[in-house]
Amino acid sequence: MPEPEAVAPSANELALEKEVARLNKIILALMDRAERSASAQYSEYGQFQTTVLLEDQIRLRTAELTAALAEIEKANRALSFSEARFRGVVSQSIVGIAIVEDGKFSYTNAKFNQIFGYTADEIRQIAPADTVSVEDRAAVAESIRHRLTGELNEADYGFRGLRKDGAIIDLEMHGSVLEVDGKRLLISVLLDVTDRVRAARELEALQEALREQSIHDSLTGLYNRYHLEDFLDRELTAAGRAGGSVSVVMMDVDHFKAVNDHYGHLAGDEVLRAFGDVMKQHVRGSDMCCRFGGEEFLLVLPGSSQDVAAQRAEGLRRALAATRVVYNGEPISVTASFGVATFPRDGATLDQLVAAADGALYTAKATGRDRVCIGKTTRSGDDLEPGRGHQTKAATP
Known part of the structure; x- marks a missing residue:
């Protein structure tokens, strides 16, 4: 516990001391008067009686003043001890406390x-705004103005603080107002939450990374089937309400099993990655491409007609055919087959539309591979085998 600091005399103490001094002057004046009275032939008895009366009055008043001074001194000692105890508690506080005046x-x-990296003397030489980051100064200044004008008596908010060394810190503040002699003093209690905010941001980034991992294929970086179902459901609902169209393109790498058997599964992975890269290079911002499973890929084209979707698929087919995958110094030629289906012509639900695209892909496989088939017909006009669904492909891999 710190030693109590010496307290300057209060206004009451000064007033009492002046009163004692005034009474002493009165005594001297009365004594002088008594002497003059004696020279004017006052009786000795009269002088004595006057002196005794004055001394009694002075003694009584002096005793009252002495008692009052003792009470004031006792109160000051208690106040000094209380203030020292308060300062001891505040100085050990885990929160920053400040009073802003003028x-x-x-x-x-x-x-x-x-918190701000200043000494006590340094911080009294700067303005409160100097402890706030440039981005947040306007908002903090507005809060201070509201409290000074009486619009608010309390305020709770977070802001970014600026340390003496230029570092930005995250703070939470509770502000209140204390009126003293008609003046509004601003009291601020600050808590440094930099570590907590940093941990929250890291957690948020981790959660976002996990979310991205949950909807992306780790090998190709494309979206996965889980995200496809959510995305395609939304697009079909929107197209149904607006009377629009949605096309899907199902793709399958030709002779992929032969690639794995001849070059190895790592080479097969390289082929799939190359296919994914080609897809990323040929999609619009509104499109969504995903790895549907194994060597199958699916492209969703919101707002695209069947003809437009077929043209996009043909572009992908040519781009992939022109791609040369090199594994262990050995080039691998890659082609793929494509099936196109369009909502609502080929299906009204996700499953129906995917099944129609898969049926068209089956036809492309069955009629020679490395080609695009549309809906229920091939380019040569052959009908799609009825009832063929996306889970029952009979074409060779």
């Missing part, structure tokens, strides 16, 4: 100074 810090505790 646009300057009139008091700050040790924690407040530590």
Whole structure:
């Protein structure tokens, strides 16, 4: 516990001391008067009686003043002890405490100074705005103005603080107002939450990374089937309400099993990655491409007609055929077959549309591979085998 600091005499003490001095002057004046009275032939008895009366009055008044001074001194000692105890508690506080008066810090505790990296003397030379990041100064200044004008008596908010060394820190503040002699003093209690905010941001980034992993294929970087179902459901619902169209293109790498058997599964992975890269290079912002499973891929084209979707599929087919995958110095030629289906012509639901695209893909496989088939017909006009679904492909891999 710190030693109590010496307290300057209060206004009451000064007034009492002046009263004692005044009474002493009265005594001297009365004594002088008594002497003059004696020279004017007053009786000795009269002088004595006057002197005794005055001394009694002075003694009584002096006793009252002495008692009052003793009470004041006792109160001051208690106040000094209480203030020392308060300062001891505040100086050990885990939160920063500051009082702003006339646009300057009139008091700050040790924690407040530590938060911003200033000494007590330094922080009294700067404006409160100097402890706020440039981005947040306007908002903090507005809060201070509301409290000074009486629009608000309390305020709770977070802001980014600016340390003496230029570092940005995250703070939470509770502000209140104290009126003293008609003046509004701003009291601020600050908590440094930089570590907590940083941990929250890291957690949020981790959650976002996990979310991205949950909807992406780790090998190709394309979306996975889980995300496809959510995305395609939304697009079909929107197209149904607006009377629009949605096309899908189902793709399958030709002779993929032969690639794995001849070059190895790592080479097969390289082929799939190359296919994914080609798809990324040929999609619009509104499109969505995913790895549907194994060597199958699916492209969703919102707002595209069947003809437009067929043209896009043909572009992909040519781009893939022109791609040379090199594995262990050995080039691998890659082609793929494509099936196109369009909502609502080929299906009204996700399953129906995917099944129609898969049926068209089956036809492309069955009629020679490395080609695009549309809906229920091939380019040569052959009908799609009825009832063929996307889970029952009979074409060779």
